Amino acid sequence: MYSSIGKLFDLAAEKNRDKEALADVSRGVRRTFKEWQGEVNQCANALLDAGVRKGDRVSTFLFNCAELATVFFACAKIGAVLNPVNFRLKAKEAAFILNDCSPKLVLFEKALQPEIDALHEEFPRVQFWSIDSEPPSYAGSYQEKIKAASDSPVEMEISENDLYAIMYTSGTTGRPKGVLHRHRDMIDQAMVCSIALRLTPNDCGLVAAPMFHCAELHCCLLPRVLLGAKNVILHHFDPKLVLQTIKEEKVTLMFGAPTMWNMLLQEDLQTADFSSMRIGLYGAAPMAPVLVKQLKEQAGIELIQAYGMTEMGPAVTFLAEDEQLSKAGSAGRVCFGHELIIARPREDGPADPDDRLEPYEVGEILVKGPSVMAGYYKRPEASEKALYKGWYHSGDLGYLDRDGYLFVADRVDDMIISGGENVYPREVEDALHAHSGVLDAAVLGEPDEKWGEKVVAYIVKKDPSVTEDELEQFCKTGSSLADYKRPRKYIFTDQLPRNASGKIQKFLLREQLAKQLNS
Numbered sequence: 048m049y050s051s052i053g054k055l056f057d058l059a060a061e062k063n064r065d066k067e068a069l070a071d072v073s074r075g076v077r078r079t080f081k082e083w084q085g086e087v088n089q090c091a092n093a094l095l096d097a098g099v100r101k102g103d104r105v106s107t108f109l110f111n112c113a114e115l116a117t118v119f120f121a122c123a124k125i126g127a128v129l130n131p132v133n134f135r136l137k138a139k140e141a142a143f144i145l146n147d148c149s150p151k152l153v154l155f156e157k158a159l160q161p162e163i164d165a166l167h168e169e170f171p172r173v174q175f176w177s178i179d180s181e182p183p184s185y186a187g188s189y190q191e192k193i194k195a196a197s198d199s200p201v202e203m204e205i206s207e208n209d210l211y212a213i214m215y216t217s218g219t220t221g222r223p224k225g226v227l228h229r230h231r232d233m234i235d236q237a238m239v240c241s242i243a244l245r246l247t248p249n250d251c252g253l254v255a256a257p258m259f260h261c262a263e264l265h266c267c268l269l270p271r272v273l274l275g276a277k278n279v280i281l282h283h284f285d286p287k288l289v290l291q292t293i294k295e296e297k298v299t300l301m302f303g304a305p306t307m308w309n310m311l312l313q314e315d316l317q318t319a320d321f322s323s324m325r326i327g328l329y330g331a332a333p334m335a336p337v338l339v340k341q342l343k344e345q346a347g348i349e350l351i352q353a354y355g356m357t358e359m360g361p362a363v364t365f366l367a368e369d370e371q372l373s374k375a376g377s378a379g380r381v382c383f384g385h386e387l388i389i390a391r392p393r394e395d396g397p398a399d400p401d402d403r404l405e406p407y408e409v410g411e412i413l414v415k416g417p418s419v420m421a422g423y424y425k426r427p428e429a430s431e432k433a434l435y436k437g438w439y440h441s442g443d444l445g446y447l448d449r450d451g452y453l454f455v456a457d458r459v460d461d462m463i464i465s466g467g468e469n470v471y472p473r474e475v476e477d478a479l480h481a482h483s484g485v486l487d488a489a490v491l492g493e494p495d496e497k498w499g500e501k502v503v504a505y506i507v508k509k510d511p512s513v514t515e516d517e518l519e520q521f522c523k524t525g526s527s528l529a530d531y532k533r534p535r536k537y538i539f540t541d542q543l544p545r546n547a548s549g550k551i552q553k554f555l556l557r558e559q560l561a562k563q564l565n566s
Contacts, residue, residue, distance in 0.1 A: 050207035051230045053091075053124035055273050057200070060084035063248065063275035071113035072292055073282035078113070080275070085198040090121035093196035097174060097187075099151050101126030101203065104213065106150040108132045108141060108159050110282045111258045114178045114189060116268065118154060122211075123230070124201045127151075129212040130225075131259035133546075138165035145170060148213050148225055148424060152176060154189060207231035213424050214261050216357050225424030226357045235417040236360040237270035239382045243365040244300065244326060244351065248275040251323075253292060253301040255284045261361045262330055266353060267302045286310045290319045297323040305334035306487070306545060312341055313486075321346050326368065328353060330361075335480030336375040343371070354378035354455060358439055360418035363387060364453050376477070377452040378445075385416030388438070389447055397435035404446070409456050409471075412445045413438040444471070461553055463492035463500050470502055470532050478527040479534075482518060484510030489543050489551045493536065493560060504534035505556055507542055 060068075064081040071077075078086065099105060105127045109115045115131070122129045130148050132141055141162060145153065150173055155163045157179040167175055167185050175186040182188050211230045215223040240246070252271045256263040258280075271278055279296045281288060284307055292298065301324070303311075308329055327342065330353035342348045349368040355361035364387065366379030381387040389410040390398035398411040415438050422430035433440055444456040456462070456471040463470040472490035479488040487507035492500035506518070515537040522533045538560075544552040 050234070051123060051205035051209070052211060052233060052269070053120060053201075053205060055234065056087065056120045056123065057084065059273050059275050066248075066275060067277050068272070068275075069113055069116060069278055069280070070296065071280045072288075072296075073280070074112060076113045083117070086193065087117055087120045087124065088198045088200055089193040089196045090117050091124045091201045092199065093192040094118075094121060094127060094152070095125055095201070096196055097152060097192070099125065099127050101205075102128060102210070103152075104128045104130050104148045104150040106130040106132055106145060106148065106153045107259070108134060108153060108155040108163065109178070109259070110134050110156065110158060111254055111280050112156065112178065112282065113280060114154070114156075115258050116272075116278070116280065119264070120272075123205070125203055126205050126209055128210050131212070131214070131264070133215070133259055134159055134257065135546075136162070138162040142166045142169055144215055144223065144225075145173070154178065155186075157181075205230065207234070210421065214357050224426060224429060227421040227424055228360065229421055232360055232418050232420070233265055233269060235384065236265045236362065237273055239384065239418065240266045240353075240362060241270045241274060242383055243353070243362070243367075244270075244328065246270055246274050246276060250274075250276040250299045250325070251297055252276060252278050253289065253296070253298040254278055254280040255289050255292075256302050256304065256307065257283075261357050262304075262353070262355075263302055265360055266328070266330075266362050267300075284310075286314050290314060290316075293324060294320040299323055299325040300328065302328040302330070304545075305329055305338060308334070308342055309338055309486070312338070312345060316345055319346065321348060324348055326351055330354060335477045336372075337477075337481045339371050339375070352379055354453065356439075356441055356443075358420045358433065358441075359385075359414055359416070360420075363414045363416065363418075366452075370452075374452050376454060377448070378455050379453060380451050381414075381453070382416075385414060385418070387412065387414050387447075387453060389413070389445065390438075392444075397432050397440050400436050400438045406449045407446050409444055409446045412441045412443045412453070412455070414441060415439065461491065463490075463502055465492070465495070465498045465500050465502060465531055475502060475504065475528060475532055475534065478522060478525065479504060479506065479518065481525075481527070482513070482521050484508060484513035484517070487543050489553065489556060490534065491553055491556055491560070493564070495535075501535040502532065503536045503538065503560065505538050505540055505543060507540060 060080040068080040068083045069078040152174040154176050176189040177186045178189045207230050212228050213225040327348045327350045352366040353362040354364045364379040389404045391402045392411045404410040475490040476488045486509035489505040493503045495501040544555040
């Protein structure tokens with residue numbers, strides 16, 4: 048029974064032995080499936096030699112690299128639980144995760160060594176391995192470890208219900224939680240994404256978004272590997288290098304958060320070559336319709352949107368390329384094998400899935416399906432609340448139209464109530480993005496004595512000459528926003544705080560706004 052990620056990796060490798068599987072552009076590493084399979088076996092045996100056993104956690108603190116892809120499948124082969132850590136975290140933030148999941152081993156790279164230097168003494172029982180040639184004195188060498196290990200296949204019984212990973216949430220509202228995923232969850236997620244993206248073994252995918260995040264890891268890299276397609280890895284997102292790599296490697300598809308696609312649009316596209324590109328996937332945050340149109344018009348890129356969350360693997364809905372304009376603003380329809388409903392929110396507990404709302408009524412988005420998490424690590428109460436009555440409670444607000452298309456209004460916590468009217472920040476942000484001088488926008492509520500809350504907009508300028516009066520007139524004279532939805536205050540900033548998946552960290556903006564109000 049081929050019920051584990053490791054088993055499916057071997058099947059793909061044996062079927063596509065001489066095909067190029069992996070190209071790590073930044074590190075100059077290229078592997079055929081046969082070569083990569085041998086290296087994955089070496090890594091698996093090296094982990095076993097180091098005392099890592101089934102159920103032990105292995106944390107990675109890495110940018111995108113071939114080593115992260117290799118340890119991903121090596122852990123799956125021996126039943127170790129992968130814990131990819133956000134490379135943007137500082138030592139104190141990373142320490143919280145390591146304390147929470149108690150890894151047996153941490154893999155890191157030189158670019159992130161300052162953070163490891165600051166925290167490694169807190170974890171005397173943890174082994175640290177560096178993927179670089181000159182590791183610090185407290186760390187072992189990953190390269191030496193795998194060279195010394197056997198490349199013989201690892202024989203270990205792994206069940207589809209065994210844990211495969213602990214993926215920590217991005218922490219848009221505070222401390223991250225460890226999401227538990229089983230092998231079967233991600234095998235199903237790989238199948239769902241393969242169907243939605245119409246993947247074939249002839250595809251070449253560009254890994255430019257962070258691999259530690261489930262959108263890139265589960266929706267893109269994993270299904271491509273299992274189908275025998277090629278993956279081209281960039282150390283980190285760089286718009287110029289992305290354009291160069293698409294041209295040189297004949298990339299057919301790529302995932303990017305909206306902010307990444309927006310950054311590509313700011314480049315000189317006259318010399319870019321998108322002729323090989325079959326599809327662009329976006330998700331993790333909504334994309335303003337104006338950006339969708341610009342990508343199609345300026346780059347000729349057809350887009351597919353995915354909506355989801357770490358707890359679901361992540362993808363739960365897709366909006367196809369031929370629906371981007373006809374269903375603009377929608378997140379699409381629920382994916383294969385999953386169910387999605389809108390339930391009436393409750394103040395005294397989780398929304399009841401039996402209290403379902405009619406089309407166009409806004410409520411909490413609830414999802415059920417084979418990719419749902421097993422729960423949160425060491426948080427039984429949070430798990431019970433999130434999975435009440437067998438449905439994952441997303442905390443997102445939205446509605447379904449009569450065709451079953453989902454429209455995400457906003458987070459429950461982000462909704463603004465002004466003068467008794469509900470204002471969903473996303474629609475205000477979409478309206479502001481339509482102004483040619485706006486590069487980025489975030490909207491939240493500020494306490495107001497008269498109206499309860501007033502709408503405040505944080506703006507990153509594309510055109511330095513843009514003023515508050517100009518934006519006020521744009522919103523007032525446009526047809527997108529009712530008067531009560533217009534921002535009553537504009538704050539200009541150089542950039543918005545975003546997590547690795549591209550989501551705006553509005554809790555940081557709220558903290559900043561509170562400090563301004565109290566000063």
